[in-house]
Amino acid sequence: MSAQSKPVAAPLIQLRGVHKHYGDYHALRGIDLEIRQGEFFSLLGPSGCGKTTLLRTIAGFETPSSGTLMIDGRDMAGVPANHRPTNMVFQSYAIFPHLSVAENVGFGLRRDPRPRDQKSRAVAEALEMVGLGGYGSRAAHALSGGQRQRVALARALILKPKVLLLDEPLSALDKKMREQMQVELIRLQRTVGITFILVTHDQEEALVMSDRIAVMFEGEIGQMADPERLYRRPNTKRVAEFIGKMNLLPGDVAIEGNQILVDTAGLGRGAIEAEQAPGGVMPGRTTVGIRPETLGLLFPGETTDRRLAEGVVDEVVYYGDMTYYDVRVAGVERPLTISMKNLIGRPVLEVGAATQVVWDERSLVVLSR
Amino acid sequence: MGIFDTSPRARAAALVAPPFAYALLLLAVPLISIVLISFWTQTGLTLSRVFTLDNYREIFSGPIYIWGNQNRWGVLPLSLFVSATVTLVTVLLAYPVAYFVSFHVAPQRKSLWLFLITIPFWTSYLIRVFLWKVILGYNGVVNTGLIELGLIQEPLDFLLYNLNSVIITLSHAYAVFAILPIYVALEKIDRSLLEAAQDLGENRFTTFVRVTLPLSVPGIVGSVLIVFIPTIGDYVTPELMLGAGGRLISNVIQTQFLQLNNWPLGAALSIITMLAVGVVSLVFILLNQRWLRGRG
Known part of the structure; x- marks a missing residue:
């Protein structure tokens, strides 16, 4: 799934210089962000990085200390959560325990002018869409975690919001359920065509589901890119270490003519393309990253035309x-x-x-601090 | 050697025995005695232990206790009405207090607030009743205050020595008992439910009506029972606040036992009152259970 698979449209959500202070704590430090119509966008980062604060700011549960937030061309300053074209799936799902499944899903339809039977048909359709057809009369407390999540999804999607906000929606599910829901969420998002904004601390989840990902650290966006670019070309050590596994080696960058040469400790010299230094080409000492799966070992009887380095096996983990x-x-x-x-x-x-390490300069990435 | 060397069952029995004996002596024995005495007759200074329904017949035949006449209600319905009003007033006043402490007081200050709410309990109940007499009396704080301010010329006489004063005094006395169960129920409400309701288009008021209020019903039912049941048996407040001639069922029972020395009639009145309170409580408990069905 790359960003090219969907038509590029005007930004639906626009944040300009958004800051949020809680007393002395600076939770958001100048967020600039544009999210397009129909995009599956993820906010990824360790806990406490401000991703949930950012989501709650978009939803209207937090007011930015400064900066502007526009949704669909409208400034959201002073617009309360109940008047925003956004709906949210809460981390705890926030299913109303005193209502049935159908009453939960139809909760937001109170002001809908349609007659009662049309509304209940809409509720039945929404339940069908999330795979809970026929569950309408059940008590909400009798549902499993996965079912609660589906009810929360149906309850938000039935209102046809411009943006669906998902706050770590899969973190409470077991691994198998989580993987199943990931696929279902992607399918659902394609069907309804609504912009999804997902908050997660799980890099794999973000890579699997998103069109674009913003990686956040300490209230700032560290890098914003599509999953492939983010994984292959992280711009800083921090992003590289947060997403997947990355070998970090000291290196030296030199420019000779129109060639960029990198001397990587333990591996050797090689020429790289400019796009392999997403943080910019700076001659001098630097950190070079290389992913474990782009390295190899030369087994007896195998040959390669790639570069080789002598090594000794230090640890073996068999999966x-x-x-x-x-x-x-x-x-x-x-x-x-x-x-x-x-x-x-x-x-x-x-x-x-004793073994030989196979490497290739094309998989090197030069990281900035 | 001792009870701790015996079987778990025997050990459990031994541990339960003291409170069980206590409950038996102070709750079951008096209750059974009251039931028995209500079927006996007072003959001079002794009790005749011949089974009779005369006491109940007396209660149900005349207008005094139950049926009333055009001019006044029966004592029991009047007492139930007073208790119901006290309960209503108390719960209506307690809810905002509980709501405020639960939703608008910083978490680290909540226990301080609860502590402050219990401060009236540091004063004896009797003294609090007398204080209300001072406040509501003919020359009391309210009347002199209003006269000083020039708002009234003559003291208001509907403040003291009528049902209003009983209701005011009891509502104040039982406020804490109503605040605490409602507070606990409100504390248990997951705050993300309120955000979810807002997210789904409800404003603060409709969120309260559709989410907060229904989820606090168990607390309200608890408060209703805790206030209603003891207020009907409270005889100090009506005794002091109703003045001459005013009588609620608790005073009538007390008079039968202690002044008219007619224990059997007093016992029968107690049983009837207990049954009436029991029926009302049962209705509330059933309502609550129906409400709780289909919830976690």
């Missing part, structure tokens, strides 16, 4: 389909982590075995 090796190479303090698919004929190496 069944994959094996993770920690390999020491000369000139680097921390061993390199390398993931290998356990293909036919590939032995699992022993700790202490």
Whole structure:
């Protein structure tokens, strides 16, 4: 899923220099953000980074200390949550315990001018859409976690909001349920075409579901990009370490003619493209990142035309389909982590075995501080 | 050697025995005695233990106790009415206080607020009743205050020695008992439910009506029972606040036992009152259970 798969439209949500202070605590530090119509957008970051505050600001539960928020071309200053074209799926789901499933889903239809039977048909359709057809008369407290979440989704989507806000909606579910709901949410978002904004601390969840991701640290957006770009070309060490696993090596950048040369400790010199330094090309000492799956080990009998470096196996972690090796190479303090698919004929190496690390300069990424 | 070496069942029985004996002696025995005495007759200074329904017949035949006449209500319906009014006033006044403490007081200050609310309890109940007499009396604080301000010429005489004064005094006395259960019910409401209601288009008032109020019903029912049941048995306040001739059912029962020395009639009146209170409480409990059905 890349951003190109959907037509580019005018920004539906626009934030300009949004700050939020709680007393001395500076929760949001100048957020500039544009989210397009129909986008699946994720706010990703560690707990306390301000992602939930940002979501609640869009929903109208928090007032920014400064800056502007526009939704659909309208300034939202002074507009309370109940008058905003947004609906939210809460982390706790916030299902009303005194109402039935159907009453929960139809809660927001009170002011809807349609006659009663049309409203109950809309409720039945919304329940059908989230896979809970026929559950309408059940008591809300008798539902499982996954079902509660679906009720919360139906309750928000029935109002056809311009934006659906999801606050860590999957964090309370077990792993299997979570993966199933991820797929269902993507499908649902494509069907209804509503802009989704997801808050999550789970980088995998964000990568799987989003068209674009904003990674947040300490109230600021560290990087904003589509999942592939974010994973392959993180611009800072912080982003690189937060998303997936990344080997960080000291390196030297030099410019010779129109070539950018990187000398990576333990691996060697190689020429890179400018886009491999998303934080900008700065000659001198730097940090070079390389993902475990873009490195390899040369097994006996195999040949390669890629670059090689001598190493010794330091640690072996066997995952069944994959094996993770920690390999020491000369000139680097921390061993390199390398993931290998356990293909036919590939032995699992022993700790202490001498080996050769296969690498490629195309997978290097130069990180700024 | 001792009870702790015996079987768990025996140990449990031994642990329960003292409070059980206490409950038996101070609750069951008096209650059974009252039931028994209500079927006996007073003959001079002794009780005749021949089974009779005369006491109940007397209660149900005349206008005094139950049926009343054109000029005045029966004592029991009047007492139930007074208790119901006290309950209504108390709960209506307690709800905003509980709501305020639960929703608008900072979490670290809540226990201080609850503590402040209980301060009236530091004064004896009797003294609080007398204080209301001072406040509401003919030359009391309210009347002299209003006269000083020039708002009235003559003291108001509807303040003291009538049902108003009983209702005011009892409502004040039982306020705390009503505040606490409602406060607990409000505290249990997940705050994200209120945000969810707002998110779904409700303003603060409609959120209260559709979410907060229904979810606090168990607390309201608790408060109603806690206020209604004891107020009907309270005889100090009506004794002091009703003045001469005024009588509620608790005073009538007390008079039968202590002044007219007619224990059997007093016992029968107690039983009838208990049954009436029991029926009202049962209705509330059933309503609450119906309400709770289909909820967590």
